[in-house]
Amino acid sequence: MQPVLAAWLALSLLAGTGAEEMCGDPPAASSRSISAPQLSPEEQLSPHMPESLRCDACHAIAFQLEEQLRRAEGKVGKKALSESDYVEVLERSCSQGWESYGLQELDGEKRLAGPGLLGQESMTVMVTGGPWPGRLSKMCHGYVGERGEAQIYGAHRRGLAALRDLLCHGEKGACSGGKPGGAAPHKATQNEL
Numbered sequence: 301m302q303p304v305l306a307a308w309l310a311l312s313l314l315a316g317t318g319a320e321e322m323c324g325d326p327p328a329a330s331s332r333s334i335s336a337p338q339l340s341p342e343e344q345l346s347p348h349m350p351e352s353l354r355c356d357a358c359h360a361i362a363f364q365l366e367e368q369l370r371r372a373e374g375k376v377g378k379k380a381l382s383e384s385d386y387v388e389v390l391e392r393s394c395s396q397g398w399e400s401y402g403l404q405e406l407d408g409e410k411r412l413a414g415p416g417l418l419g420q421e422s423m424t425v426m427v428t429g430g431p432w433p434g435r436l437s438k439m440c441h442g443y444v445g446e447r448g449e450a451q452i453y454g455a456h457r458r459g460l461a462a463l464r465d466l467l468c469h470g471e472k473g474a475c476s477g478g479k480p481g482g483a484a485p486h487k488a489t490q491n492e493l
Contacts, residue, residue, distance in 0.1 A: 349435040353403075355475035356412035358468035360401055361394075361440045363416025366463055368393040369456045386453040394440035401436055402428030443467050 342350050349357045372381055372389045381389065401414030411417075412432070444452060447466060455466040468475040 347431070347435070347438070349439055352410065353412050354439075355468060355477075356417055357436055357439055358443075358474040359464060360412060360414055360417055360436060361443060362460065362464045362467050364396065364398075365390065365393050365440070365452065365467075366456055366460045367416075368396075369453065380457065381453070383450070387449045390444050390449050390452060394437055394444055396437070398433035398436040399428060401432050402430075403432065 368389050369381070369386065372385060373379065376385075401412060401417075403410055404413045405411070451466065452463065455463040465473075467473065470476060
């Protein structure tokens with residue numbers, strides 16, 4: 301029976317009939333046009349993170365710091381790291397490549413996208429590289445310098461939510477405004493100037 305079925309299938313395919321008759325027409329391929337976000341002059345040329353993206357950037361930085369500190373603790377059996385160890389981890393975290401982050405447009409709004417950030421959509425174009433890695437690294441170093449390694453590590457020990465609260469929320473945080481999903485007006489720290 302199998303040889304007869306195989307022969308029928310081969311002949312049907314050669315004749316161009318059979319599968320469609322049995323299963324119906326194949327689904328029509330849908331096409332969708334997706335373009336890269338159009339960058340403003342500030343987004344293209346400024347050495348600083350644009351105001352509208354600082355909240356997303358802060359969450360990305362908190363996520364990366366948390367991940368790197370968690371990995372380092374995993375190597376020592378989930379024990380607390382020594383001061384020299386967590387200082388080194390934080391420095392290395394801020395100096396990392398950041399190439400997995402970029403800009404995408406969701407519902408007409410430009411958002412930073414990458415590991416640890418919400419609201420990402422698979423059917424968009426993400427612009428990576430360019431100024432984004434340097435801006436994230438600069439912001440990360442600014443947070444570490446402003447808050448201090450001990451305070452950041454202490455927040456990490458309480459969990460990602462505590463670290464995000466310390467860095468991103470609160471009175472001076474990049475996410476402490478009324479704009480949903482965006483950043484509040486935020487003065488540049490001295491390290492960002």
